[in-house]
Amino acid sequence: MKKVIKVVFSISFIFYLFVLMIILFLGTRGYIWSDLSLLEYIKRSSNFVPFKTITTYFKAILNGSMNIDIPIKNLVGNFILFLPMGIYLPLYIRKINKVSVFSISMILLLFIIEVMQVFTRKGSFDIDDFILNMLGALIGFGIWKTKVVQKLLK
Template sequence: MKGSISAVFVFYCLILVAILFLIGHRGDNGAGTVSIKEYLKWNMNLIPFKTIIGYTRFFINGSINESIIIENLLGNVLLFFPMGILLPCIFENLRRFNRFAVAMLISLVSVEILQLLTRSGICDIDDIILNFIGAVSAFGIWRLTVIQKLLSKIYVLNR
């Protein structure tokens, strides 16, 4: 059964690559025609909560469609949610929170840097925060005793 979880993980990673690097480049603001300095100006945010607060303000003012907020904020939370279940199921060393959290942070920072370097997305600290919240939330659910027992019964975990 661990092999099937690994197959799901590989499939999920392929979907992630497509979403993060191939489908609908969010950072396609003249990526091939502007200088790197100009590109960074419009496609990088290193100020925590700037994007989240911005979306909140736009929503309060009624100047943004709520589906855009849901897609960007909730979508970022849900995008890495499966990691919180799949990683500890597959990798025994990631069943401890500290190791899982460090692995996720390294992965998320790497994704944002790759999006910036490939000019295929926006490098945003808020994406890291929201993705991390999703992964950690799922990890918390995975750690629940009832979930552990259920997964053990279907032979997903090697305990």
């Protein structure tokens, strides 16, 4: 049974990485400012102010000024997107079994992804996405550390 569980986890991890790459870099989302210089593109499309986008979306939900699908997809989607990474990383990289090492690894990974999105112009650098992705990953790591999951894999 243990071998079956590991095979299922391995297949699901490959599928997760595939979907993650599509969402982050190959999707149809893109920005209309393709004719701008990289510096101008960064200025117009990036958010370096923590909780700016999150606050805007919560206000929009409360006052109904925006179609509710947009803030829900953005907030929940960014939160859930990296939740599985909190389970997969410590499973496949044993050294990432402490919250401090996991957090540093995720910070580096998420920073690289955000920067790559800017350079490929398939997204923008948004500190709020970073925060939500990190929170999701930490929740996933918390799930990984539960006795139920640990017992399942031993």
